Amino acid sequence: MGVRLTEKKRIKIDNGCHVSPIYLNWLGTGGERNYWLFDYLQTHNINTSVVGNFQPYITDNTNAESYLIEIGRGAFKTIVCGAYVDIEDVEGIKTMLYSPNVLLLLNPTTWQTESPKWLGVKPLPGSFKLYDTDQKKTEIQFTLEFPEINIQQL
Amino acid sequence: MFILNEFPSVNVSAGFESRWNAVHQSIIYKGTRTDATVLNIAVTMFGSIQANRVTLTAIPPSDFTIGSTLTVVSGGKVNTVTILSISGNNVFTTRAFMFPTVGGLANTSNRKNYYVQTKIWGVDQNNTYFEVGLMDTKPLANGVVQLNVNGFLKTITEFTDIFQYNQINKKIARSGGRFVIQTREVWKNYEGAFSAFSENNAFFWVNGAKQIKETFNFNMGVWVPFQNYFPKVANFISAFEKPTYFDGYPFSLTFIYSEKLAGRQIARVEDRFNLNGGVVSNATNNLITDQNSSINRLMIAGGYSSNIVEADVWLEDVGVGVINIFAGGYVAPGYGKTYPELKPIKL
Numbered sequence: 297m298g299v300r301l302t303e304k305k306r307i308k309i310d311n312g313c314h315v316s317p318i319y320l321n322w323l324g325t326g327g328e329r330n331y332w333l334f335d336y337l338q339t340h341n342i343n344t345s346v347v348g349n350f351q352p353y354i355t356d357n358t359n360a361e362s363y364l365i366e367i368g369r370g371a372f373k374t375i376v377c378g379a380y381v382d383i384e385d386v387e388g389i390k391t392m393l394y395s396p397n398v399l400l401l402l403n404p405t406t407w408q409t410e411s412p413k414w415l416g417v418k419p420l421p422g423s424f425k426l427y428d429t430d431q432k433k434t435e436i437q438f439t440l441e442f443p444e445i446n447i448q449q450l
Numbered sequence: 451m452f453i454l455n456e457f458p459s460v461n462v463s464a465g466f467e468s469r470w471n472a473v474h475q476s477i478i479y480k481g482t483r484t485d486a487t488v489l490n491i492a493v494t495m496f497g498s499i500q501a502n503r504v505t506l507t508a509i510p511p512s513d514f515t516i517g518s519t520l521t522v523v524s525g526g527k528v529n530t531v532t533i534l535s536i537s538g539n540n541v542f543t544t545r546a547f548m549f550p551t552v553g554g555l556a557n558t559s560n561r562k563n564y565y566v567q568t569k570i571w572g573v574d575q576n577n578t579y580f581e582v583g584l585m586d587t588k589p590l591a592n593g594v595v596q597l598n599v600n601g602f603l604k605t606i607t608e609f610t611d612i613f614q615y616n617q618i619n620k621k622i623a624r625s626g627g628r629f630v631i632q633t634r635e636v637w638k639n640y641e642g643a644f645s646a647f648s649e650n651n652a653f654f655w656v657n658g659a660k661q662i663k664e665t666f667n668f669n670m671g672v673w674v675p676f677q678n679y680f681p682k683v684a685n686f687i688s689a690f691e692k693p694t695y696f697d698g699y700p701f702s703l704t705f706i707y708s709e710k711l712a713g714r715q716i717a718r719v720e721d722r723f724n725l726n727g728g729v730v731s732n733a734t735n736n737l738i739t740d741q742n743s744s745i746n747r748l749m750i751a752g753g754y755s756s757n758i759v760e761a762d763v764w765l766e767d768v769g770v771g772v773i774n775i776f777a778g779g780y781v782a783p784g785y786g787k788t789y790p791e792l793k794p795i796k797l
Contacts, residue, residue: 298717298719298734298766298767298768298769299677299678299680299766299767300680300683300764300765300766301675301676301677301679301680301683301684301711301716301764301765301766301767302675302683302684302685302686302705302764302765303683303684303685303686303764304721304762304763304764305686305688305692305693305703305762305763305764306691306692306760306761306762307692307693307694307695307750307760307761307762307763308692308693308694308695308759308760309694309695309697309722309754309758309759309760309761310694310695310696310697311697311754311756314696317699319696319699319700321611321700323609323611323657324658324687324688324689324704325658325659325661325689326656326658326670326673326687326688326689326704327472327625327626327656327657327658327687327704327745328658328686328687328688328689328703328704329611329613329702329704329747330688330689330690330693331693331694331696331699331700331701332694333694333696333699384690384691384692385690385694387689387690387691388688388689388690388691388693391689396609397609397610397611399610399611401699401700404698404699407615407700408615411614411615411616412614412615412700414610414611416610
């Protein structure tokens, strides 16, 4: 029997099956990594933007393709995630919303054989309601922004 | 002469010194420029004029010249005086001190553009020291020099996760670890030698930030484990009061594997509980001790049977361990050498 050096950290074990898992790993303010699994329902969105266009000089109107040629496009994907959790859990999850480094696990079924593959995602900033003090559980919802899609630009 | 007398550490309890600092906030050393040490100052006559006799502890350096000015700090006062005459350890100056005083220092204005240059060393993932940067700092009027090294150390932090989740614990050098500084004095036409590189003077940084009203200022003392500290204990660094382990997903706890635990065998101990709070099983597993002196990630056992709903995880000192220490020695500028691990001493 040794001498205890640290607190006894209580870990909750979740053995459940999770559909549509979004597993996030983020940097906390103490220099630590924190984790949470969001599952079941997410909404996938695509956001697009225009870069610019120009008018080509038309000599052959019959065979012209168009009067405005686009020089590029911008796009990025967002996923809206949510969870219904205990208040004590949302106190930890909220730190992800302001973390400067949030990573999404891309290979949840194979990370143990190949190494974990992480994608950097950005929680969109905003004002989030965490809970009312008379609740025991609460709903949290946020949007993750994915890295920009690389599109050809003239 | 430049001597450091305040260091970036906090006593979290009498006899327990935490040298771990949050790198996103000030990490301060303080020292005093002391060209000559004052024994005492008297008010006296010099010929027909009133003067001060500044008695030093030794013969003054050669750049204390007649007609030049001195900044003298003594008895809580800072005064600038002109040197009239020097005799042995005594320097006669124009009078600025009205009453006799004891102790203090005297700095000459002949050392033009005086500054203290600080060389900052960090340690990488292979236990190799590397130079982080050189910082130049001028003293205040009273000779006090305040060195804040956090700006340089911040440049070596990494925000991403490099852990492979394939060993029980691992140091992450770019998340937190040791640093060492050397200082030297520089003034016009003079560059002093750097102070000795000594690992006993190592301090530590963590890629974190303290919040307002938290204890111990910018020090990470709450998370630093010590020997012979029980029943006081260190905390794990976590945003969750009770983190959740999702079975089948990579998980770790973060802790400071402090330098105070060198030479000890540390183990991870777990108690596993069923729905009724009864202990289903427990396990003790040894940590890899050469990951010492850095912020560490700790994996938990995982693969729990379905009747286990919660687990307590903590670290214990289970006895004398192999001695894994950094090989010491001064590293010349531009020389990156990997210090080989000392052969462990089996006790």
